Amino acid sequence: MALSVNKNDDRELRVYENVDELSSNLADYIAELSESCIKERGVFAIALSGGSLVSLMSKLSEAPYNKTVDWARWYIFWADERVVAKSHVDSNYKLLKDGFLSKVPIVHSHVHSINDLVSAEQAAEDYEFVVRQLVRTRVISVSEVNDCPRFDLILLGMGPDGHIASLFPNNPVLNEIDQWVTFITDSPKPPPERITFTLPVINSAANVAIVVTGGGKADAVHVAIDDVSGDCPELPARMVRPINGELVWFLDLSAASKIESVKFSE
Numbered sequence: 001m002a003l004s005v006n007k008n009d010d011r012e013l014r015v016y017e018n019v020d021e022l023s024s025n026l027a028d029y030i031a032e033l034s035e036s037c038i039k040e041r042g043v044f045a046i047a048l049s050g051g052s053l054v055s056l057m058s059k060l061s062e063a064p065y066n067k068t069v070d071w072a073r074w075y076i077f078w079a080d081e082r083v084v085a086k087s088h089v090d091s092n093y094k095l096l097k098d099g100f101l102s103k104v105p106i107v108h109s110h111v112h113s114i115n116d117l118v119s120a121e122q123a124a125e126d127y128e129f130v131v132r133q134l135v136r137t138r139v140i141s142v143s144e145v146n147d148c149p150r151f152d153l154i155l156l157g158m159g160p161d162g163h164i165a166s167l168f169p170n171n172p173v174l175n176e177i178d179q180w181v182t183f184i185t186d187s188p189k190p191p192p193e194r195i196t197f198t199l200p201v202i203n204s205a206a207n208v209a210i211v212v213t214g215g216g217k218a219d220a221v222h223v224a225i226d227d228v229s230g231d232c233p234e235l236p237a238r239m240v241r242p243i244n245g246e247l248v249w250f251l252d253l254s255a256a257s258k259i260e261s262v263k264f265s266e
């Protein structure tokens with residue numbers, strides 16, 4: 001690893017020389033969390049986004065993890081999903097299925113994808129209902145601070161505009177505090193219709209990891225992590241601050257290149 005820094009709060013930055021090193025360490029991180037959660041509560045409830053994240057976690061479906069991880073105890077959720085058919089090339093479900101789920105023995109009924117036959121609004125409502133049922137049975141734990149679900153791990157990517165999940169800058173859903181899952185129909189990143197966990201749910205997770213690579217996202221990483229002043233718009237990624245959990249940023253050197261509060265040796 002190039003560098004690991006604990007900021008003076010619950011944020012940790014892990015910066016890697018390259019994408020390959022990041023991927024190996026991300027697989028380790030997920031496998032270790034899975035082991036400790038299963039030891040503690042018998043299951044591992046993980047929610048994921050789409051994008052490059054899925055290929056960055058691909059080492060988890062290879063040796064040794066394919067044999068050592070207790071896949072039967074995994075429950076899969078989506079932190080956000082595009083409202084398209086599950087067979088559509090834009091579907092986050094399809095992306096994860098092709099790149100990961102088809103390679104590991106996760107129980108089919110533990111994979112909680114969205115209802116792709118209804119409107120975005122209805123899909124969000126249905127998904128929240130599913131999450132509520134599983135909180136009731138404690139497959140998903142519950143936050144002691146509020147009544148939100150406490151996912152064992154929420155894995156997020158970040159766009160160059162600083163969006164996470166389908167929470168985009170300046171979108172009113174950033175202020176949603178009553179619902180766990182909401183929807184948008186005007187995503188600036190296509191496709192326009194999406195459902196997404198709200199910030200209270202993301203910030204109630206036991207662990208959140210934001211995984212970012214490439215120089216094209218360095219400015220957004222800087223604004224999300226450094227103590228920037230002035231009239232910068234509030235970046236969704238900066239609003240990820242788990243109330244009673246850990247936040248780890250996985251970055252490659254290019255993505256981390258504009259962080260001011262961390263100095264890298266040449």
Ligand SMILES: O=C(O)[C@H](O)[C@@H](O)[C@H](O)[C@H](O)COP(=O)(O)O
Nearest residue numbers: 049050051052157158159164165
């Ligand atoms: O469905 C989506 O579009 C994603 O869930 C989105 O939040 C993604 O994670 C980021 O846009 C980063 O995507 P990249 O890593 O591919 O840039």
